[in-house]
Amino acid sequence: MARIDVNHVRHSYLPNPQKDADFALREVHHTFEDGGAYALLGPSGCGKTTLLNIISALLHPSHGELLFNGKDVTNLSTQERNIAQVFQFPVIYDTMTVYDNLAFPLRNRGVPEADVDRKVRETLEMIDLASWAKKKARGLTADQKQKISLGRGLVRSDVNAILFDEPLTVIDPHMKWVLRSQLKQLHRRFGYTMVYVTHDQTEALTFADQVVVMYDGGIVQIGTPAELFERPRHTFVGYFIGSPGMNVMPVAIEGKTATIGSQRIELPGAPKTTAGKTGTGTIELGIRPEYVRLGRDGMAVKISKVEDLGRHKVVRANLEGREIAAVIGEDESVPAEPKVRFDPAGINIYADSWRVEMGA
C-alpha cells in the first residue's frame, strides 16, 4: 500500500502539444492518501482514464512526476510500480482455468508454488469463485470474468494500489450492487489504496470516501459525497452530480441581494467577488432542486411538467424565462398559483463558474 502523489502531471497524446486544448490532462496535482478509497468521476473524455493509466505506467506523462510513498516512480515500468488494475472489459486468459488465471500474476513474479496456492485459494474465497477453480475461464459469464480480473489484482497482497477503470460497465445492474459492496468490504478489510474511475455518480458516491470530480482534463473538486452535493465548487459539479442537476441562473448581485429579472433573492451573506460589478465575467446563482421550495409565497413560476419518480416528484418550472427544477415530496401537490422560494442554506454563488465564499 502506498500514498500516491501526482505532482503537476500534464499529458498530451499529441507529439508537440502547444495550447491547453492539446492536453488530455491539463494539470493534475493531487495526493491519494494511503488506504484511501477514491473515485475519479467525470464525463467521457475528461481525462480520468488517462490519469489512471499514468498512475499505472501504461502511459508516461508528458510533464510532471509521480511519487509512491515519497519515492519518485515516474520512470518506473508498470511491473516495477507494482500496481493492480481492472479494466472496463474483463480480461481473462482464455486457455487457462480460473485457478491458473489468478495464479498467473504470482507465477510471473516467481512466487513459490506453495504461496501461490495459498494466495489463490484465499482470493477465490474472497471473490466467491472457489467452486469454479478447475473450470476453463472462457465459459464464464461477464461478471464472473470481471471477478477474475479483479481477483488477479487482489491476489498480490503487496500491491501499491488497485486501480479500477469503469469495471462494472458490462455487469448487470443487480450484480453491480453486489460487486460494488464486495469491493467496499475488501477495502475495509484490507485497506488497499483504491482509485475507481467512473462516469456514474451513484457508483462514485457509494464507493468512495473522497470523490475527485474531473472536467475537461483537470480536477474541479475533491470532496466527500456530501461536500460535492452541498457546496459544488464549480457549476459543472453542480450539473453533473445530483439528479436532476443544480439549477444555475445568471444573477446580478448587490450586497446581500441577488436579482433575477424582477425578482429579488436575499442571500445568507455578501459574496466576496468583484466579478459582475466591474463588467467582467458572469455571476451565477446555483441552487439544487432539493432546496427549491414550492408553495404559495415567493417568486411566481409557470409549471411546465411534473415528473413522478415514485419516491419524489420533479417539478419543471419557468422562472423569469429560465427553466428550473424543484424536488417535492411524493404526496405534496402543486399549488394552483405556484410560487418558489430558495432555501438560503442551499444557495451558492458562482463567479465565472467557480464558487465564491459569502461574507457575513
Added chain:
Amino acid sequence: MDKTWNNKAWFLVLPVLVLVAFSAVIPLMTVVNYSVQDTFGNNQFFWAGTEWFEELLSSDRFWEAMVRNLVFSFIILAIEVPLGIFIALNMPKKGWGVPVCLVLMALPLLIPWNVVGTIWQVFGRNDIGLLGYYVNALGIDYNYVQDPYDAWVTIIIMDVWHWTSLVVLLCYAGLVSIPDAFYQAAKIDGASRWAVFRYIQLPKMQRVLLIAVLLRFMDSFMIYTEPFVVTGGGPGNSTTFLSIDLVKTALGQFDLGPAAAMSLVYFLIILLLSWVFYTVMTNYDAER
C-alpha cells in the same frame, strides 16, 4: 414427435443440385467409368474391374509421389506457419506502415501461379538468373535442373515466398482483433513477452491458424503448376508430385484407365484429410 414433411423445399435446392451435378457428380462418374474399364480409343471399352486400382496401389511410382507430396506439405507447413506468425507479430499495428506492409504481403498472392513458376524458373537459372548466378558466384554449386536436392530447395523457397503471406495476413487479422486491454492487463500482471504470446496472442490466433494450416495443407497437397513450370517434375522423378504424375499418365501417356483410378484415389485421400481437419475444427469449436 410429429414431423411435417414438406418436400417443396427441395425445389429451392434444385438449382444447386443441378449445378453440382454438372460440375462435379457427372464428371466424377465419368472418371469412375474410366477407372474400371480399358480403352484403346474408338470408343471401345473393355471391362477391367479393379485391375487399375490394384496396379496403382502396388506401384512404387504412386507411393513415391505420395511420400513426396506428404514430405513437401510437411516441410512447407513447418516453415510457413512459424514464419508467418513471426512476421505477423512484427508487423506494425498502426500508422503508415500498415497499408505498406499489407500491400507488400498481398503482392505474391496476386501473381498467377504459372507466372510464379516462371519467375522462379528464370530467377534460379545459373546462366541468366539473379539467384542462380550469384549463388554459384559465391562458390556454392547450385543447379536445380540437375540436382534433386537443389530442385527441392528451389521449390520450397518458391512456395514459402508465394504463400507465407497468406499465413501472415490471417494471423495479422487475428492479432489486430485483440483489444489493447489484454496487453495492458498482461503488463499489470507482469507477463513476459513469451507469456503474452503463449497466453494472449496464440489463443486469439488459434482459429485463424487452423484455417491457415488447412488452406496451406490442401493447396500444397495438390500443388501442380509451380513445380511443373520450374522443374517439370525432374530431375528424374524427384519433384514429381501426385498431380504431376496424374497429368503425365492421363495426358502424356493417354492411359485413361490408370489415370482415372489414380484420380479417384487422390480424391479419396483429399476427402479423408479434409474430413479429419473438419472434425478437428468442429471439435475445437464445440469446446469453446
